[in-house]
Every structure is written in structure tokens, then in C-alpha cells.
Amino acid sequence: MSSAGEPEIEVESLSSAWQAALSGWAHHLEVERDLSDHTVRAYLGDISNLANHSMRMSIEDPADLRIGVLRSWLAGLQSRGKSRTTVARRSTAARSFTAWLVRCGMASTDAAALLVNPKPHRVLPETLSAQAIDATVRQITESLVDEGSLGVRDLAMIEVLYATGIRVSELVGLDLSDIDTSRRVLRVFGKGRKERAVPYGLPAAEALDLWSSVHRAKIADSASGNAVFLGARGARIDQRAVRRVVHARIEAVGGLPSLGPHGLRHSAATHLLEGGADLRMVQELLGHSSLGTTQIYTHVSAERLRSAFIQAHPRA
Numbered sequence: 651m652s653s654a655g656e657p658e659i660e661v662e663s664l665s666s667a668w669q670a671a672l673s674g675w676a677h678h679l680e681v682e683r684d685l686s687d688h689t690v691r692a693y694l695g696d697i698s699n700l701a702n703h704s705m706r707m708s709i710e711d712p713a714d715l716r717i718g719v720l721r722s723w724l725a726g727l728q729s730r731g732k733s734r735t736t737v738a739r740r741s742t743a744a745r746s747f748t749a750w751l752v753r754c755g756m757a758s759t760d761a762a763a764l765l766v767n768p769k770p771h772r773v774l775p776e777t778l779s780a781q782a783i784d785a786t787v788r789q790i791t792e793s794l795v796d797e798g799s800l801g802v803r804d805l806a807m808i809e810v811l812y813a814t815g816i817r818v819s820e821l822v823g824l825d826l827s828d829i830d831t832s833r834r835v836l837r838v839f840g841k842g843r844k845e846r847a848v849p850y851g852l853p854a855a856e857a858l859d860l861w862s863s864v865h866r867a868k869i870a871d872s873a874s875g876n877a878v879f880l881g882a883r884g885a886r887i888d889q890r891a892v893r894r895v896v897h898a899r900i901e902a903v904g905g906l907p908s909l910g911p912h913g914l915r916h917s918a919a920t921h922l923l924e925g926g927a928d929l930r931m932v933q934e935l936l937g938h939s940s941l942g943t944t945q946i947y948t949h950v951s952a953e954r955l956r957s958a959f960i961q962a963h964p965r966a
Contacts, residue, residue: 667711668701671756678750684843686819696743699723712751715761720744741765776907777917778900783812785903787853799865800882804895806854806861807879810836811896811911813854815918815936818889818911825876826862831855840937848935 672694679690701712703723709715727737744762751757786808794801811821820838828837834855836848862878869880877886893910900906915936922932933941
């Protein structure tokens with residue numbers, strides 16, 4: 651129940667009050683908020699960590715939480731070298747948890763109501779140039795004769811990831827019924843199972859059609875269901891396999907940063923903005939709930955412009 655990089659916290663070591671609260675909150679996250687399994691695990695890991703800290707401070711019941719305990723917990727994370735992003739995420743988890751405690755009657759006051767979220771440190775994402783994307787696609791295309799159906803699948807996955815900017819979780823969740831070939835649109839279910847329609851271009855359409863109408867059937871079996879993208883054994887491909895494929899394909903080109911599916915998402919957003927797309931349109935395309943999340947790509951574009959200026963201008 652712990653987050654990555656944290657020591658495992660045994661539920662049995664917590665008080666019955668904390669165990670009940672964590673169990674109820676897990677149900678809230680899974681059923682009422684319909685969050686992904688990955689997000690639920692991360693949130694539960696964060697609050698399990700808070701529970702462990704609270705019990706060391708003799709807080710046996712989450713109803714007795716106070717803002718001082720929360721602040722000492724976050725300060726402890728910072729002193730152990732946790733990043734601002736991690737601390738900000740855990741602060742958000744705590745605010746959500748304590749608000750839920752009050753709503754369901756497990757606490758009379760919201761301990762985190764006055765807790766100020768630290769601003770996460772924004773790291774500019776690495777991206778590939780359009781030329782690097784072309785080189786990657788060309789390298790895969792040239793190897794299709796030897797690689798057959800799995801090569802066609804890899805090409806289709808990379809084309810779709812870059813064309814649409816969708817998350818890897820959204821890619822592996824695609825079903826055949828989610829593809830609208832006449833309008834070249836994908837139906838995607840993002841975070842919180844929010845549905846959106848995402849357009850894709852002709853190169854992605856051609857690669858997707860070659861995979862889904864010809865080569866998918868060569869791998870499909872009884873475990874395939876309606877999944878668009880399949881693993882080598884025929885079942886729906888998982889996120890880890892997609893990450894391995896994308897990293898390997900980009901590294902095979904040579905001279906490029908080692909990026910995965912999220913790097914293609916970053917690249918798609920950056921190239922759209924550099925091409926003149928509206929920020930809110932990119933927000934909708936990526937499925938961001940906040941425009942502030944999308945705005946990081948304007949910083950990427952500005953930094954590229956600055957670098958080009960320094961290299962090219964005689965008085966830079």
C-alpha cells in the first residue's frame with residue numbers, strides 16, 4: 651500500500667481506526683471517483699505514510715488529526731530529500747483525505763483545510779524534434795519486412811501516440827469500437843474515466859489500418875477480446891510492454907534521448923503549440939483538467955526559441 655520508493659507499511663500495524671479509514675477511502679476512490687488502479691495505489695500509499703507518521707505521534711484515530719501533525723509530516727518528507735513534486739502530491743492527497751473524513755462523518759473538523767500546497771517544481775519535459783520522429787518511423791518501416799506483424803504493431807502504436815498525444819494507459823485501453831475511421835477520431839477514456847474524442851492524421855490512420863485490418867488477426871486469440879493493441883501472446887498489451895517498445899525503437903535510431911510514450915505525448919503537445927495551435931485546444935486534446943498543466947509546453951517552446959536565438963544571433 652506504499653508509494654514507490656517508500657518502505658512497505660503493513661496495514662496490520664495500524665490501529666483499527668486507521669485501517670477502517672483507509673479501507674473506506676479506498677472504496678471512495680475506486681467506486682465513487684472511479685480512479686485508475688495506479689492512482690488509487692499512489693493515494694493509498696501517501697495516506698498510509700501519513701498514518702504511520704501520525705501513529706508515531708500517538709494519533710491512533712484519523713479523527714484526531716491536526717494541522718500541526720500534517721505540517722510535521724510534510725516537513726519530514728522534505729528533510730529526507732523528497733522532491734517538491736512528491737511533497738505537493740502528498741499534500742493534495744492529505745487534503746482530499748481529510749475532507750472525505752468530514753463528509754462521511756469520521757471527523758468533526760477538516761485538519762488540512764488550512765494546509766497550503768507547496769508549489770511543485772516544474773521540470774521542462776524532454777521532447778523529440780519532428781525530424782527525430784520521422785527518423786524513428788522510417789527506421790521501423792525499413793525493418794517491417796523482417797519483423798512482420800509485431801513491427802507493424804509497433805509502428806501503429808508510435809504513430810498513434812505521437813499523432814494524438816494520448817497517455818500510454820489510454821492507448822492500451824483502446825478497443826476496436828473506439829476507432830472512428832471515417833472521421834479519423836479515437837474515443838479515449840482518460841483519468842477519472844472521462845471520455846474525450848481525439849483526432850489523428852493520415853500517417854497514423856494508414857499505420858493503424860494496416861495493423862487492425864491485416865496484422866492484428868495474425869496475433870489475436872481467445873484472450874484478445876476487442877483490444878486494439880495486443881502483446882506477442884495475443885492478450886491486450888500492457889503499459890510496461892508499450893514503454894519497452896517505444897524506448898527500444900527510439901534508441902535504435904541512435905543519437906536521440908531515451909524517451910518513452912510520455913516523451914511522444916510531450917513532443918506532440920510542443921509541436922502543436924509551435925505550429926500555432928490554441929492552448930485550450932491542446933488542453934482538450936491531452937485531457938488536462940487544468941490549463942496550468944498544459945502551459946508547461948509554452949515554456950518548452952519559449953526555451954527552444956531562446957536557445958535558437960543564442961546560437962544564431964550575433965549579439966546574443
